[in-house]
Each structure stands twice: as structure tokens, then as C-alpha cells.
Amino acid sequence: MSCCGNNCASGIDKFFSKEAARFLKRYKKKGLEKSQKNLFQGIQQTGISNQTILEIGCGVGYFHSQLIKAGAKKATGIDISKEMIGHAKNYMKEIGLDKRTDYHVGDFVEISEDIGSADITVLDKVICCYPDAEDLVEKSISRTKHVYAFTLPRDRWWIKYPIKLVVAVLKIFRSSFHPYFHEHSSIHSRLESGNFKMDYQNHVFFWETYVFIKN
Numbered sequence: 001m002s003c004c005g006n007n008c009a010s011g012i013d014k015f016f017s018k019e020a021a022r023f024l025k026r027y028k029k030k031g032l033e034k035s036q037k038n039l040f041q042g043i044q045q046t047g048i049s050n051q052t053i054l055e056i057g058c059g060v061g062y063f064h065s066q067l068i069k070a071g072a073k074k075a076t077g078i079d080i081s082k083e084m085i086g087h088a089k090n091y092m093k094e095i096g097l098d099k100r101t102d103y104h105v106g107d108f109v110e111i112s113e114d115i116g117s118a119d120i121t122v123l124d125k126v127i128c129c130y131p132d133a134e135d136l137v138e139k140s141i142s143r144t145k146h147v148y149a150f151t152l153p154r155d156r157w158w159i160k161y162p163i164k165l166v167v168a169v170l171k172i173f174r175s176s177f178h179p180y181f182h183e184h185s186s187i188h189s190r191l192e193s194g195n196f197k198m199d200y201q202n203h204v205f206f207w208e209t210y211v212f213i214k215n
């Protein structure tokens with residue numbers, strides 16, 4: 001079992017399942033957030049035509065639906081939250097992409113061996129929800145043939161230390177879910193030792209987006 005464990009995974013499921021309907025409603029009303037437009041741009045410039053997508057922590061699936069509409073071949077979405085995946089499946093039917101998408105409910109770190117490789121792997125605001133960034137990143141890199149794209153809270157003191165404070169307070173109250181701040185440099189080192197090189201970096205106020213390409 002990963003260091004997340006059943007309690008941590010069910011905490012993430014409980015927290016995000018309550019948010020699933022709101023995520024989809026917000027997207028239908030407003031489209032991609034600014035940070036997601038950056039992520040999309042960074043991925044698009046690597047060339048997405050006919051590429052396969054693996055989106056870990058895919059939520060209700062709208063991000064990979066946009067990649068498919070822009071030319072990607074198909075997408076696999078994985079999320080710990082059953083409600084997120086339920087909404088993703090319904091939404092893909094609604095927009096006619098159900099034949100080009102498939103989904104798994106579960107902690108990617110636990111189920112990665114059952115998941116095939118993809119050309120492009122996406123983790124949009126996911127690494128910061130998970131305690132063991134090393135394991136999540138390592139296992140997701142191993143499923144990536146070409147492009148690894150992700151968004152994290154920015155590495156600025158006025159973001160990092162308030163997150164650490166929130167974590168400490170939520171731990172005192174034994175909250176079943178809390179965010180994490182993971183050092184960007186250690187994620188970059190893992191990617192670099194897997195032969196990936198940074199191709200794109202951009203930020204909005206809170207979020208930093210990176211796209212790495214395998215040499």
C-alpha cells in the first residue's frame with residue numbers, strides 16, 4: 001500500500017466527491033481557468049494530433065475533452081473520487097466523446113500497474129493533493145512516452161508557507177484531507193533523471209504550469 005493508505009484516499013474521495021457537480025457546472029459556464037489555458041497551450045505546442053492522453057486526477061474530464069477536440073486520439077482518466085468519474089462519464093456521453101475516453105476510479109499510485117502508457121500525461125492541480133509526490137511522479141513518469149504536463153502551487157514564500165500553515169492546522173483537527181506543498185526542484189530532478197527536459201513554464205497568481213518532453 002502507498003503512504004496515502006485507505007484513510008487518506010477516502011479523505012480525498014470524500015472531499016472531492018462533494019465538489020464534482022460544482023466543477024462541471026463551473027466549466028460549462030466559464031470554460032478553462034487561466035492556469036488551464038496555460039497548460040493547454042504548453043501541451044498543444046508539443047503537437048497533440050493523434051496522441052493518446054493519460055490524465056491522472058482528471059476530475060470531471062473537461063480538460064482532456066478539450067485535448068481530444070483539438071486533435072488527440074483518445075484519453076484515459078483516473079480519479080480517486082467516484083463522483084468525479086461518474087460526472088466525467090456522463091459528460092463524455094453528453095458531448096459524444098464516450099467512445100474515445102475510458103475511466104478508472106482509484107489512487108493512481110495503487111493501480112498504476114493496470115494502466116497502459118500514453119503519449120501525454122497530465123496532472124492538473126493533483127500532485128498538491130497527494131502526500132507522496134515522489135511515488136505519484138515516479139509511477140506516472142513510467143507511464144509517459146513523450147510529454148509530462150502538470151500544474152502546482154507556485155514556489156513563492158507567500159504561497160508555500162501559508163499552505164504549510166493550513167496543513168499544520170488541518171492536521172491538528174485530524175482533517176481527512178488537506179493540501180500539500182511539494183518542492184518543484186525535487187519533481188524536476190525526477191523528470192530530468194528520467195530523460196525529460198522542460199519545454200514550457202508559465203504561471204498565474206497561484207499556479208505554476210510546467211510541460212516536460214522526453215528526449
Ligand SMILES: C[S@@+](CC[C@H](N)C(=O)[O-])C[C@H]1O[C@@H](n2cnc3c(N)ncnc32)[C@H](O)[C@@H]1O
Pocket residue numbers: 012013016023056057058059060078079080081084106107108109123124125126129130136
Ligand atoms: C484539485 S482536483 C483537480 C481536478 C481536475 N484536474 C481539474 O483541474 O478540474 C484534484 C483531483 O485529483 C484527484 N486525485 C488526487 N490524488 C490522486 C491520485 N493519487 N490518484 C487519482 N486521483 C487523485 C482528486 O480526487 C481530485 O479529483
